[in-house]
Amino acid sequence: MQDASLPLDGQSILALAARSMFQLFSSVSQGMFLVDRSGRIVWINDGYKRFLPALGFTSVDQFVGHMVEDVVPNTQMRRVLETGQPILVDLLTNRAGTFVVSRIPLRDEDSNELIGAIGIVLFDHPETTLQPLISKFALLQRELDDARRELAGQRRNKHTLASFVGVSPAAVEVKRQARRAAQSASPVLLLGETGTGKELLAHAIHAASARAAAPLVSVNIAAIPDTLLEAEFFGVAPGAFTGADRKGRQGKFKLADGGTLFLDEIGDMPLSLQPKLLRALQEGEIEALGSNKVVAFDARVIAATSRDLASLVRQGKFREDLFYRLNVLPIRVPALRERRSDIPALVEVLAEDMALRSGAPPPELGADAISLLSAQAWRGNIRELRNVLEQAAMRSDSRHITTLDLEAVLRESGIEQIAAPILADAPRPASDQVLRPLAEQVAEVERRAIEAALARTGGNKFAAAKLLGISRAKLYERLEGLPELRALA
16 A cells, blocks of 8 residues: 655655565565455465374365364464454364464555455464463463462351351251251341351351352451441442542442341441341341432341340341341350360360461360360450450460460469369370370260269259359269269269
């Protein structure tokens, strides 16, 4: 195509440059071919002839005249002809090998109409010619794959029912109720003191439900200012107020669509927002802040609280209708003092988790240290137990944590009177303490706990059960399997 803005000598130079570039590419490239406007191959250079046998042709005459996609598998030349846009660098792989190619449209000099295209094989062994570039691409691909795996891992359920450690009657009953709740779509209300594992159970119920493949979205109501809670729940419409995102923002209800919404510390919900929450739960619809559009959602709700909701209802601090809406499947999560026999297993799991996070070997506790931990009231439950173990492990000069290490931490934590260890036997060698089977240690701790309680209360079963944090019926059940202790009662 002539450029009218150039003088005659300039036009001549431009035409010469075009011919020279074509000849240059034809000579230095690994192969070239031309197609017409319809995509039919009209010419190939000498370099391209060497690819013909691999493509199934024995002569140039057999190859020329065919539509390009019929004789060059995986080519993108048709796209160039349809769009008129070049594909300057691309990887082409077919039975002839892997090549770095370039595809350039050709236009008429006068009309500028598309008349065909040129295909250029730049390199026929890219794994050696472009090794630095390919290595960088492979590294980026590996990093992308790793990021995708990490993101997928974060989206997977954190906990299952097996994560709720314990074989005590109280723990077994909680897991039974959680399994039943997982099979229902009704709201679940988890009740219990702080640190008992309510959030873990929420994750476990979601993981065992039909919604396990969808997201579980958590909202800690106590951690969000009242003024921001409505936006957090229901989202914000585009430009709803000064400074709001122009694109708007989805709320937690919509993010949990198809999955589970976990409302932690529901007892701290502001009274002014409770009617909107109730309406959302009843109607399955939400309205973003600053919007008049009602949006449907489908999320199963699990709520949790450490507060006495029934008492809050009586005080007028929690709506009665919202309480009944949430209290469909209530599950009471027992305090740690109500399942003392689970403490040895919990200590083992917590120690392993501490080691996994720190990269250090797990701390070791003997039977006397386990006994001391089993005797405490644990007002902060499992969270407090973990904190004590972590502090003791940090202070100890060895992996072995003694009763002295634990007592020092307990005293500094503000406990006025540390309960005496339940075990009273003389200490055995450390190797024996560490290597004894866990089930044997649990059975021994339980037996000696009952023995110590009966001795302390003079055989009064009611008082002993209260001291142990179990019902009198449970104490009778335990005594049935411990005939040697019946005389104490």
